[in-house]
Amino acid sequence: MDRDEFTIASATGVEVKLDVAGAGSRAYAFIIDFHIRLILAIAWFVAFALLSIGHVFPPPKSHDTPTTYILAAILPALAIYFLYHPVAEVLMRGRTPGKRTAKVRLVTTSGATPSTGAILIRNLFRLVDSLPALYVVGLACTLVTARNVRIGDLAAGTMLVHDRTDALAALVALGSLAGQTKLDTAALEVARDLLERWRTLEDSHRAMLARALLRRIDPGADRLSLEMTDAPDLRARIESILRGEAAQ
Amino acid sequence: MSEASGTRGWLAARAPVWRTLGQIAAKTRRSRNLSVEGAQELLDGYRSLARDLATARRTLGGSVVTNALEGVYGSFHALIDRPPRNSGAAVLRLLRTEAPAVMRSLSAPLLGVTALFVLSACAGWWLIATFPELVGLIASEEMVTKVEHGELWTDGLLNITPSSVLSIRIFSNNIAVSIAAVCFGIFYGLGTFYLIALNGLMLGAAFAFTHQYGMAGALFKFVVAHGTVELSVICIAGAAGLSLGESLARPKLASRLESFQQRVAQLAKLLPLLGALLIVCGLIEGYVSPDPSFPLASRLVIGACYFLVMLAALSGRLFGAGRAA
Numbered sequence: 001m002d003r004d005e006f007t008i009a010s011a012t013g014v015e016v017k018l019d020v021a022g023a024g025s026r027a028y029a030f031i032i033d034f035h036i037r038l039i040l041a042i043a044w045f046v047a048f049a050l051l052s053i054g055h056v057f058p059p060p061k062s063h064d065t066p067t068t069y070i071l072a073a074i075l076p077a078l079a080i081y082f083l084y085h086p087v088a089e090v091l092m093r094g095r096t097p098g099k100r101t102a103k104v105r106l107v108t109t110s111g112a113t114p115s116t117g118a119i120l121i122r123n124l125f126r127l128v129d130s131l132p133a134l135y136v137v138g139l140a141c142t143l144v145t146a147r148n149v150r151i152g153d154l155a156a157g158t159m160l161v162h163d164r165t166d167a168l169a170a171l172v173a174l175g176s177l178a179g180q181t182k183l184d185t186a187a188l189e190v191a192r193d194l195l196e197r198w199r200t201l202e203d204s205h206r207a208m209l210a211r212a213l214l215r216r217i218d219p220g221a222d223r224l225s226l227e228m229t230d231a232p233d234l235r236a237r238i239e240s241i242l243r244g245e246a247a248q
Numbered sequence: 249m250s251e252a253s254g255t256r257g258w259l260a261a262r263a264p265v266w267r268t269l270g271q272i273a274a275k276t277r278r279s280r281n282l283s284v285e286g287a288q289e290l291l292d293g294y295r296s297l298a299r300d301l302a303t304a305r306r307t308l309g310g311s312v313v314t315n316a317l318e319g320v321y322g323s324f325h326a327l328i329d330r331p332p333r334n335s336g337a338a339v340l341r342l343l344r345t346e347a348p349a350v351m352r353s354l355s356a357p358l359l360g361v362t363a364l365f366v367l368s369a370c371a372g373w374w375l376i377a378t379f380p381e382l383v384g385l386i387a388s389e390e391m392v393t394k395v396e397h398g399e400l401w402t403d404g405l406l407n408i409t410p411s412s413v414l415s416i417r418i419f420s421n422n423i424a425v426s427i428a429a430v431c432f433g434i435f436y437g438l439g440t441f442y443l444i445a446l447n448g449l450m451l452g453a454a455f456a457f458t459h460q461y462g463m464a465g466a467l468f469k470f471v472v473a474h475g476t477v478e479l480s481v482i483c484i485a486g487a488a489g490l491s492l493g494e495s496l497a498r499p500k501l502a503s504r505l506e507s508f509q510q511r512v513a514q515l516a517k518l519l520p521l522l523g524a525l526l527i528v529c530g531l532i533e534g535y536v537s538p539d540p541s542f543p544l545a546s547r548l549v550i551g552a553c554y555f556l557v558m559l560a561a562l563s564g565r566l567f568g569a570g571r572a573a
Contacts, residue, residue: 010325012294111325124519168316174263179259
């Protein structure tokens, strides 16, 4: 795991703890954003070519100065390339589509949403971070600094943290289940976690984990019958316990 | 009541509150103008989350619930601690007082950078005047051939590229050089030093080379309309880069990082103005400089007038700094 914790004092007296994103999450977000930028730029060129072919934007006659034509073709692509990061980060308050997918967001060192100025500074320093090629300086800086930040972040006083966007939904779901079941909180968390990850687990693993959990939360269950039960039935059993329908 | 059922009861009781908080957060993220009631609601939610988190940390330790609450609390913290929207008044304040203040703070490094630029230009002139065969270091073969045939490389530029495209290419390049001059100051000022010295050297060498063929006057004619401001802005960017380097070499605050961050934040206030000046330079260089129909006198007037506009802009007077005071 590339996780590091960063603690900030808050006005309420309860500290804010942020999970600092590492080089891996950062690179993942950047690669997604890079592809989005590339696809948008190519899409513009394709659209422009189609408009030209369809005579909506006809190519200039040979003796004309093709100024408007050239500008219309180049400017949007340049704007996408150079302004994608700052514009997306300002509009999405420290996020970009890539960061959102990688579940990271930009915050200041006080945990706040970065200002437009900080975002611009961060992006100007890409010039240094991208030296000599392929963001070598930025990546090296990310690997050696305490908060895994690149030079642009150091200059702007920002950092990338993990964005737990699904945390509130998880809390609400746990709270709702707590009102129905008689399981203790730890077992409830494990049961919900297992059901959440059910589809991503191998069939043999999910059955093994479900049996181990049921042995703990359903002491009355017969060990042999648990071994004979297949995964869908095991899941149904756990769900009924969570709904408070089965004996615990 | 057992501890387990107590915790369960607490979780169940908080679930509706957390659901409401989710709605408040979504509403806040969507809205650009939060009402007083909305802001109060958000603050109340933040406080209640702080209480919940403190409870969870005490009773549940490093559980899933505690971790989830840490995440929600962190995102609410960022929602509350947001910068104000940039209003017209803020932009005016930037142009009238903040950017001129930064400009004044750069007077000493600006003197140094200007001296460096002039000395490098003299060195470039001397180098090419003494060793003409070194011209290949600063000019392409095509440029050298053109000058040898009595033409400047800028002649007929408009026949190849339209002014608008030329302007965009030029101001993009100038802005990139200026940003580089500032940002490369992070290498304790050495990056900026190199960039300014190189630009000075190349300018001096170009003049020396064209002088050998009696065309220095023509090059001056090409440069004068846009060059006065363009070179000044690059020198100002260099001064900003050097001052950035100084903030690292001789920090004025408790740590180098704090000193560096403070200086970057100050210098950033000047950069939009420099960018705007360079855009106009690019337009002059694209539309006026390569156009042979502009005589030297008009170019001198344009160069001098734009230089005065630059001084007025950097002192804030162009935006009514004196009148506002």
